[in-house]
Amino acid sequence: MKQLSAKEVKKTNYPERVLQFGEGNFMRAFVDWQIDQLNKAGLFNGSVVIVQPLEQGLGDVINQQDGLYTLILEGMKDGQAVREKQIIESVSRVINPFQQKDDYFALAQAPELEFIFSNTTEAGIVFDQEDLLTDELPKTFPGKLTAFLYQRFIHFNGDDTKGMTIIPCELIENNADQLKKCILQYADLWDLPKEFVTWIEQANQFCNSLVDRIVPGYPKDKAKEIEAELGYADQLIVVAEHYHLWVIEGDQALADQLPVEKIGLNTLFVEDLTPYRSRKVKILNGTHTAMTPISYLMGLETVEEAINDPLINAYLTALLNDEVLTTLPMEADELQAYTNSVLERFENPYIKHQLLSISLNSIAKFATRNLPVLLEFYQKEGKLPDKLVFAFAALLYFYRNEQKILKDDREILDRFESLWLNFDGSKDSALSLVHSVLSEESWWNGEDLTKLEGLEESIADLLIQFNQVGMKSALTSLLGAENHA
Numbered sequence: 001m002k003q004l005s006a007k008e009v010k011k012t013n014y015p016e017r018v019l020q021f022g023e024g025n026f027m028r029a030f031v032d033w034q035i036d037q038l039n040k041a042g043l044f045n046g047s048v049v050i051v052q053p054l055e056q057g058l059g060d061v062i063n064q065q066d067g068l069y070t071l072i073l074e075g076m077k078d079g080q081a082v083r084e085k086q087i088i089e090s091v092s093r094v095i096n097p098f099q100q101k102d103d104y105f106a107l108a109q110a111p112e113l114e115f116i117f118s119n120t121t122e123a124g125i126v127f128d129q130e131d132l133l134t135d136e137l138p139k140t141f142p143g144k145l146t147a148f149l150y151q152r153f154i155h156f157n158g159d160d161t162k163g164m165t166i167i168p169c170e171l172i173e174n175n176a177d178q179l180k181k182c183i184l185q186y187a188d189l190w191d192l193p194k195e196f197v198t199w200i201e202q203a204n205q206f207c208n209s210l211v212d213r214i215v216p217g218y219p220k221d222k223a224k225e226i227e228a229e230l231g232y233a234d235q236l237i238v239v240a241e242h243y244h245l246w247v248i249e250g251d252q253a254l255a256d257q258l259p260v261e262k263i264g265l266n267t268l269f270v271e272d273l274t275p276y277r278s279r280k281v282k283i284l285n286g287t288h289t290a291m292t293p294i295s296y297l298m299g300l301e302t303v304e305e306a307i308n309d310p311l312i313n314a315y316l317t318a319l320l321n322d323e324v325l326t327t328l329p330m331e332a333d334e335l336q337a338y339t340n341s342v343l344e345r346f347e348n349p350y351i352k353h354q355l356l357s358i359s360l361n362s363i364a365k366f367a368t369r370n371l372p373v374l375l376e377f378y379q380k381e382g383k384l385p386d387k388l389v390f391a392f393a394a395l396l397y398f399y400r401n402e403q404k405i406l407k408d409d410r411e412i413l414d415r416f417e418s419l420w421l422n423f424d425g426s427k428d429s430a431l432s433l434v435h436s437v438l439s440e441e442s443w444w445n446g447e448d449l450t451k452l453e454g455l456e457e458s459i460a461d462l463l464i465q466f467n468q469v470g471m472k473s474a475l476t477s478l479l480g481a482e483n484h485a
Helices: 025-029 031-040 059-064 101-109 141-155 175-189 194-203 220-230 252-257 274-296 303-307 310-327 332-346 362-369 371-381 386-401 410-421 427-438 455-469 471-483
Strands: 016-021 047-051 069-077 080-088 091-095 115-118 165-168 209-212 238-240 245-249 267-270
Touching: 016 031, 016 141, 025 031, 025 069, 025 238, 031 047, 031 080, 059 091, 069 220, 069 332, 091 101, 101 141, 115 141, 141 175, 141 194, 165 175, 175 194, 209 274, 245 274, 252 267, 274 303, 274 310, 274 332, 274 362, 274 371, 274 386, 303 310, 303 332, 310 332, 310 371, 310 386, 310 471, 362 371, 362 386, 371 386, 386 410, 386 427, 386 455, 386 471, 410 427, 427 455, 455 471
Parallel strands: 016 047, 016 115, 047 091, 069 238, 115 165, 245 267
Antiparallel strands: 069 080, 209 245
């Protein structure tokens, strides 16, 4: 079987206008796909040159395939399961700066380069006091980028028209602001000229962004079957869902440079992405966290199984409509459309999203994703949100029954194990356990949740109910009570 390459597939070559840190599945299925779509519509005329952020990576394989790879989009579209495949041509090459340092810095002299995108994981945007500017390559991603930008500043004599538009895709809040802060710290640490700092501030545009697309990646279990279907070998097949959202804090000039709206892509240029971040965290991520312990303790294993369970489906619909959406200051129609899209994504028959994989670090996730909703609802309505309190109680019960399979901070797991040893099914033992958990301020963003009137008793009653009748019966009772209220 022939290997996918430019020898087998005619590839259009474009000027290298994009520098990208990160060659992984997500960026190839998200950013590089969008650039490819723009190119094929005649609206960008640019390729992506990728910098491999770690010494070991996919760079050699990508170069062997001349930057070509197959993207398979699978999922729900307008209520139907749809599968599409396409060859992505937007990547020109990959540079491994650990082995090709000169090539890396030569890119800084390229006049046509305009954009920098990155996805180096949440731990990638970091400042290291020990990361010095020497003859060796800086260790951190921000260090490498600072050194690159300094070379560009020198080569073009501080020309303000040769600054870059920098759009990080790392999943941290204010990612561009954090990256810029690191660059300025390195400029100070390395005692770089004040003129360079001014150039960074005035000639370069740093845009915070929010990304959203589920990308399972390389289909290891089905690769041979897919290659037989394609008719060629491809070591870089990447699978993703159809849904995508990219929210970028940028002006109309940037939107004109990246005219994605002309081809209907769900990439938005906004003044402030905070509402979109809140919407994603509360509706998508928060729903995942809320449903996981309930669904798993009902014997379900994947998100698809959960959303297709009538009881879980009814619960999630009520949770979102009655509680979560009331805390989001956006137009009702927009929120409902996004909610519907999330529920449709959960139904994706192609993606087997394991509930246990979502359960990683559930305490911290609940504190970040769900607790703000609980507190905002309580402050606004003057009462506790029943469905979210149910999820909170299920989370605590989850940490009783699934100690051997849960992955969380060892201290948290040991604490729960100790607390559950003293639970004997009585109201007093339930209250004691709940009080200990809710008063653990370090778990709950510094909040003492025992001060929230009625929360301790509500959760304690639910723990007793779970213990006596099981999760499914308890959830049936909750929804029955709601329907007859």
